[in-house]
Amino acid sequence: MIYRNYGKTGKSVSAVGFGGMRFESVDDRDTCVDMMVRAAEGGINYFDTAPKYFGTRSEEAFGAGLAELRRRQLPYYLSTKTFESDESAIRREIDGQLTRLGVDHIDFYHIWCITNLDNWRERKANGVLDAFRKLKDEGLIRHICVSSHLIGDQINELLMENVFEGVLFGYSAYNFATRQKAFDAIRAHDLGCVVMNPLGGGLIPNNPDLFSFVKTQENEGVVEAALRFLFAHREISVSLVGFGTSDHVDQAIAAVDGYQPISEAKLDAIKARASASFDGICTGCQYCDGCPEEIPIPKLMDAYNQKLLHGDYESLLNRLKWHWNIPAEEAAKCIECGQCEEACTQHLDITGRLKEIVQAAG
Ligand code: SF4
Numbered sequence: 001m002i003y004r005n006y007g008k009t010g011k012s013v014s015a016v017g018f019g020g021m022r023f024e025s026v027d028d029r030d031t032c033v034d035m036m037v038r039a040a041e042g043g044i045n046y047f048d049t050a051p052k053y054f055g056t057r058s059e060e061a062f063g064a065g066l067a068e069l070r071r072r073q074l075p076y077y078l079s080t081k082t083f084e085s086d087e088s089a090i091r092r093e094i095d096g097q098l099t100r101l102g103v104d105h106i107d108f109y110h111i112w113c114i115t116n117l118d119n120w121r122e123r124k125a126n127g128v129l130d131a132f133r134k135l136k137d138e139g140l141i142r143h144i145c146v147s148s149h150l151i152g153d154q155i156n157e158l159l160m161e162n163v164f165e166g167v168l169f170g171y172s173a174y175n176f177a178t179r180q181k182a183f184d185a186i187r188a189h190d191l192g193c194v195v196m197n198p199l200g201g202g203l204i205p206n207n208p209d210l211f212s213f214v215k216t217q218e219n220e221g222v223v224e225a226a227l228r229f230l231f232a233h234r235e236i237s238v239s240l241v242g243f244g245t246s247d248h249v250d251q252a253i254a255a256v257d258g259y260q261p262i263s264e265a266k267l268d269a270i271k272a273r274a275s276a277s278f279d280g281i282c283t284g285c286q287y288c289d290g291c292p293e294e295i296p297i298p299k300l301m302d303a304y305n306q307k308l309l310h311g312d313y314e315s316l317l318n319r320l321k322w323h324w325n326i327p328a329e330e331a332a333k334c335i336e337c338g339q340c341e342e343a344c345t346q347h348l349d350i351t352g353r354l355k356e357i358v359q360a361a362g
């Protein structure tokens with residue numbers, strides 16, 4: 001396992017982290033515990049969950065897993081999050097989290113999912129920072145962190161306020177261009193940096209030929225290569241992988257254990273290739289869901305990915321018809337209210353894409 005400093009905190013964290021958002025059997029407690037033990041035995045010491053992953057069931061599974069890690073004296077750091085911003089709501093939230101997780105403190109506590117800078121200003125005005133600082137003074141949390149789906153310039157602006165010790169955001173071989181500006185502030189303030197969604201919610205493993213350019217070593221698979229692309233970034237402390245099964249744990253540990261350093265020149269070449277090929281991919285995060293016209297936006301945007309990946313509308317329409325079983329005419333219901341674009345983590349021109357789909361179906 002490779003270990004990296006989490007900013008200035010003095011904590012040394014594993015280059016791969018355990019993400020608790022993709023358990024295939026979250027209610028099978030023994031399996032979840034086994035996965036966490038397997039990860040810790042392989043050297044993973046960063047474990048991340050959230051109060052709304054599978055309802056509260058991911059945190060509950062983590063509670064059982066962490067108890068077993070302590071019993072076996074396997075070291076770990078715990079990360080979780082809250083959407084709340086006023087002190088009394090944060091207190092209620094963290095009380096429940098500490099109970100579910102079976103711990104007396106959280107190492108990395110995140111102000112969760114800043115969607116835009118106005119949202120950040122609103123949460124600050126509600127007192128979120130003061131509340132977090134009190135929790136830290138009381139020893140209930142160790143470090144004040146933030147997670148965000150902003151684009152890189154905005155994350156940079158957020159972090160330049162220098163009130164956080166670390167940051168979590170989505171970053172991978174296909175969407176790095178929208179986020180890499182954040183590294184300016186991370187370097188300037190020596191912050192911890194955790195990246196999530198390194199495999200694009202399955203997009204990379206499901207298109208191994210298209211992403212083969214990320215490979216830098218003999219006989220490596222595209223998943224290992226996509227993770228190693230992240231390890232090559234010196235600013236990234238932890239690459240968080242949402243593990244579904246024990247096999248996923250083993251694969252990620254093998255990726256880090258077999259990592260051979262990638263030169264800056266090679267990294268730049270991979271980025272140049274990806275920028276030319278994959279700008280504007282939808283990651284399937286579903287933050288845009290909830291359209292007032294009930295348009296299934298994530299499915300339509302997934303289909304649009306096929307056009308970006310294969311360069312033709314036929315792939316898009318086939319995906320809609322055979323994979324999703326959705327008539328392309330659904331896209332015509334859009335009234336351009338803008339709600340989905342406001343929520344989109346990748347800042348995509350969703351309404352423009354819907355129009356293209358309507359035209360393509362013509
Ligand atoms: S802009 Fe269109 S697709 Fe997006 S939420 Fe509004 S109606 Fe739905």
Ligand code: SF4
Binds near residue numbers: 281287347
């Ligand atoms: S359109 Fe944007 S918000 Fe919706 S699933 Fe894709 S990346 Fe996520």
